[in-house]
Amino acid sequence: xxxxxxxxxxxxxxxxxxxxxxxxxxxxxxxxxxxxxxxxxxxxxxxxxxxxxxxxxxxxxxxxxxxxxxxxxxxxxxxxxxxxxxxxxxxxxxxxxxxxxxxxxxxxxxxxxxxxxxxxxxxxxxxxxxxxxxxxxxxxxxxxxxxxxxxxxxxxxxxxxxxxxxxxxxxxxxxxxxxxxxxxxxxxxxxxxxxxxxxxxxxxxxxxxxxxxxxxxxxxxxxxxxxxxxxxxxxxxxxxxxxxxxxxxxxxxxxxxxxxxxxxxxxxx
Amino acid sequence: xxxxxxxxxxxxxxxxxxxxxxxxxxxxxxxxxxxxxxxxxxxxxxxxxxxxxxxxxxxxxxxxxxxxxxxxxxxxxxxxxxxxxxxxxxxxxxxxxxxxxxxxxxxxxxxxxxxxxxxxxxxxxxxxxxxxxxxxxxxxxxxxxxxxxxxxxxxxxxxxxxxxxxxxxxxxxxxxxxxxxxxxxxxxxxxxxxxxxxxxxxxxxxxxxxxxxxxxxxxxxxxxxxxxxxxxxxxxxxxxxxxxxxxxxxxxxxxxxxxxxxxxxxxxx
Numbered sequence: 001x002x003x004x005x006x007x008x009x010x011x012x013x014x015x016x017x018x019x020x021x022x023x024x025x026x027x028x029x030x031x032x033x034x035x036x037x038x039x040x041x042x043x044x045x046x047x048x049x050x051x052x053x054x055x056x057x058x059x060x061x062x063x064x065x066x067x068x069x070x071x072x073x074x075x076x077x078x079x080x081x082x083x084x085x086x087x088x089x090x091x092x093x094x095x096x097x098x099x100x101x102x103x104x105x106x107x108x109x110x111x112x113x114x115x116x117x118x119x120x121x122x123x124x125x126x127x128x129x130x131x132x133x134x135x136x137x138x139x140x141x142x143x144x145x146x147x148x149x150x151x152x153x154x155x156x157x158x159x160x161x162x163x164x165x166x167x168x169x170x171x172x173x174x175x176x177x178x179x180x181x182x183x184x185x186x187x188x189x190x191x192x193x194x195x196x197x198x199x200x201x202x203x204x205x206x207x208x209x210x211x212x213x214x215x216x217x218x219x220x221x222x223x224x225x226x227x228x229x230x231x232x233x234x235x236x237x238x239x240x241x242x243x244x245x246x247x248x249x250x251x252x253x254x255x256x257x258x259x260x261x262x263x264x265x266x267x268x269x
Numbered sequence: 270x271x272x273x274x275x276x277x278x279x280x281x282x283x284x285x286x287x288x289x290x291x292x293x294x295x296x297x298x299x300x301x302x303x304x305x306x307x308x309x310x311x312x313x314x315x316x317x318x319x320x321x322x323x324x325x326x327x328x329x330x331x332x333x334x335x336x337x338x339x340x341x342x343x344x345x346x347x348x349x350x351x352x353x354x355x356x357x358x359x360x361x362x363x364x365x366x367x368x369x370x371x372x373x374x375x376x377x378x379x380x381x382x383x384x385x386x387x388x389x390x391x392x393x394x395x396x397x398x399x400x401x402x403x404x405x406x407x408x409x410x411x412x413x414x415x416x417x418x419x420x421x422x423x424x425x426x427x428x429x430x431x432x433x434x435x436x437x438x439x440x441x442x443x444x445x446x447x448x449x450x451x452x453x454x455x456x457x458x459x460x461x462x463x464x465x466x467x468x469x470x471x472x473x474x475x476x477x478x479x480x481x482x483x484x485x486x487x488x489x490x491x492x493x494x495x496x497x498x499x500x501x502x503x504x505x506x507x508x509x510x511x512x513x514x515x516x517x518x519x520x521x522x523x524x525x526x527x528x529x530x531x532x533x534x535x536x537x538x
Contacts, residue, residue, distance in 0.1 A: 041317065047515040048310065121517070150433075153422040164419075164440065167433045246316040248390070 010069030018075030119187030279338030287344030315391030388456030
């Protein structure tokens, strides 16, 4: 059994983006240990076939389950859209994923039933957020999506508060501003780093839904409900597994995580 | 023997970028057939280990050699930096690569012996252009490099003449302007699409070296020297092999190639 309350929470992504999810979980649940897995050697997943994405997701989940995690968080929109059922079928530990968490929170927030979603092209074209929102509310909901392919490279370049990024944000978001939405889902794990800029472009009338925050709230509730909160009194231990150490990994990773990346372990699957 | 004058020229890249090289070759050598190979399922190569890049390059080269190409062109800076010797060892057909062609042309062009190189981070940190330039001229040459990671996503977004791209170009190129270079090597196969903008930012005193053009000149000279020009009188036939058909492949590919992408064949290695 993996269901030991002092076991870590397993969080995985195709690369560094999921570190924003790890950060939110570590901030909300400071007593919990986190085992992170970033498949940096095979990133990006967005261009791969569904079969391959599913196979990779299962490999990663098995790796984390062998390390006796008590919960799995799919912190990658591409894997969440394709491989959730395959991962859930692997094990008895609860499995959370970013798309469901973001969609659920957006439905709870919107007053005028008009929701915008920004994400990478592969996520917007998958229609996964649309389906997830319709799971929670299928009557009279207006949903508009916008692919923002440049946001990921801009964030990785570190230009989170740069005139180029502001100009790019205006270009992408102007069509959404015209749609009178009151809720905007940040449908990519890189986007929380752009939150202040996106909020200033959208204005105070639009509520931003950060999937990382949303999933950390879900994780907190679920641990409580299942009586799996860490009660050991031992300090948490965080370990970050990657399949390659790409260019500027440390610098970029620490920006995403918001703290030093100490325990990085290179593994191969 | 592959050395048949009516055989195609094999051109390969990790993705669509090498289509700018195919375009330059097709424009300079309108009677030659081109077999293109883009490893779109495994792009990008820049983050992979040298062993893997070399293995993939050899797989692709073997595929093209089996199709009886008369010349191989490595239209990918990452593969050129790592796998040139391995590819050349495979076969008796001549092998050209973009870094050598760009470096050779830059050395021939510069008057003040001050050369700038712009490329992706993996290419700049490999030092491959520096080494290649020093093969042709090692005395008193000043070389400065600048990584421009956002240019590839901006080109793929189609923003080749957009205020965001202009602002980004000023940000990256201002340090180079201060260095009094007279020659700037476009060290990435995506950059030829930015040529008008880069020229206007650098000003008329700086000569841009487009590796795609440089390599098409080398290919022309070599075919003549080896008496391998297509003398069959038959119209050329171009075929484009890809390992995956990613999002917007047709649209992006045609922008790179400058003509319709008709004969696209999906293959697996």
